[in-house]
Amino acid sequence: MNGTPALSARNLTKRYGPVVAVDDFSADIQPGEFLTLLGPSGSGKSTVLSMIAGFSAPDAGRLHLRGQDITAWGPEKRAFGMVYQGYALFPHMTVAQNVAFGLRMRGRPKAQIAERVRTVLARVRLDGFEDRLPRQLSGGQQQRVALARAIAFEPNLLLLDEPLSALDRQLRSEVQRELRELNRDLGLTFIFVTHDQDEAMSLSDRVAVMNNGRLAQIGTPADLYERPANRFIAGFLGQSNFFSGDVEEQRGDEVAVRVGGLRLLAISPERLQAGTEVTLTLRPERIAVGDAARSCANVVEGMLRSRTYLGSSIAIEAEVEGIGLLLSTAAAWAPDGGGGATAFGEGQPVALGWSAHAATLLSER
Ligand SMILES: Nc1ncnc2c1ncn2[C@@H]1O[C@H](COP(=O)(O)OP(=O)(O)OP(=O)(O)O)[C@@H](O)[C@H]1O
Ligand SMILES: [Mg+2]
Known part of the structure; x- marks a missing residue:
């Protein structure tokens, strides 16, 4: 160019x-x-x-x-x-x-x-x-x-x-x-x-x-x-979850951010002072639900509020203490032939997880 x-x-x-x-x-x-x-x-x-x-x-x-x-x-x-x-x-x-x-x-x-x-x-x-x-x-x-x-x-x-x-x-x-x-x-x-x-x-x-x-x-x-x-x-481009927090510490480019009572890991190539206010944005399709969430760097427990079948995926809204409503779009079909995210029912507890790389840090509230 x-x-x-x-x-x-x-x-x-x-x-x-x-x-x-x-x-x-x-x-x-x-x-x-x-x-x-x-x-x-x-x-x-x-x-x-x-x-x-x-x-x-x-x-x-x-x-x-x-x-x-x-x-x-x-x-x-x-x-x-x-x-x-x-x-x-x-x-x-x-x-x-x-x-x-x-x-x-x-x-x-x-x-x-x-x-x-x-x-x-x-x-x-x-x-x-x-x-x-x-x-x-x-x-x-x-x-x-x-x-x-x-x-x-x-x-x-x-x-x-x-x-x-x-x-x-x-x-x-x-x-x-x-x-x-x-x-x-x-x-x-x-x-x-x-x-x-x-x-x-x-x-x-x-x-x-x-x-x-x-x-x-x-x-x-x-x-x-x-x-x-x-x-x-x-x-504006696609959907995102947003949550605000304060930088707790940074090791290499991995940053720990305090959000409500949670400690969440994200990546920032930029050096951030402890105490810096940041916003994390997280795409719904990067959030794993249920068993698949357990192996992620960030795992939170939520209560399933709604589940919308979209054909190729299922949109799940879960209430997570300290974060609020978290939107996830999970596959409606599991590779093992199981029901994927259809297995979760409204009103039930559900685990949500994502890797440190999944979230983008914005240096603004
Ligand atoms: N001839 C005009 N006289 C006065 N205001 C105008 C004029 N043309 C545009 N504007 C104003 O300028 C701003 C930008 O308008 P513009 O038409 O460029 O927007 P747009 O992004 O193309 O919107 P849309 O998606 O609705 O077409 C708007 O606030 C509009 O009201
Ligand atoms: Mg126009």
Whole structure:
């Protein structure tokens, strides 16, 4: 990930009156990278994308395209492909005319346009649909036309703002696969916006998580999931248990943390003073239940409060003194052919265990 970034955003800030929609956003996007902006509603994702597209001017900050300052450039000069929520196809134009639109605007010769339209429609598996109108297509097909239109003029970057949110689950995963293939096959740089964590994790090379207009963390899906920088990230990407405590002692990188009346072991490469307040975050799938818990470095006794069958797993909530409710997702099926976590009944005592490596330490309450 060296060399000149495809796009470099430096300290982008956008205010709407008293609202700071985007606050000091910086990120480098590498050529061919699939970068996703993820965050809750109102966190500033679309505003970042619209500054990158050139539709709204930043109040502060710069944008560089392959090293060249484009902050003052209009959207046409930037030549970025765009796909937005819904389809926004021209309803009175045929599929071929929709796809040709950007090429006609750029004054490409007729024969070249016809050839290019054929190529990109084949690329999104819509050959034979040239003469249909958008209303004669399914949702997924319309979205693929929008994609074909956006890549037809060989854009510098492809910007996508929640392009899949109108599609049902089945279609969504089909178009997701298509997007990944386009990204890989064309080597085209993608900046993709979504508020769907699973979509961000499964599609992206890196994810930039936004919160309240600020970049909360940027990294690979594994970085964010395994090493969340703060409580917001740990809670936003997947589920987490949180408990606060004080560092008792540290031996090597193993830290003993006093939580309620419990002494829990965790790993911290960082030196922590005794008495430091920390938060432990623990993923539900890292907690073993029942006999399997007994051999773990951390074992606590709880009372089973609820058990929810989820098919591939069972969600268990157990009340643990000193910690509170602990959520665990255990396998519903044991490798020995037993019932796995189905064996535990509500209202019964249950042991929960996890290794020292399972918990992540955050130096904040
Ligand atoms: N044109 C505008 N005028 C005033 N405020 C705006 C404008 N556009 C966005 N905002 C505000 O800026 C903040 C960020 O909005 P933005 O649309 O970037 O969020 P988002 O992360 O894309 O949210 P969503 O997931 O709902 O699409 C919000 O508080 C929003 O109300
Ligand atoms: Mg938005």
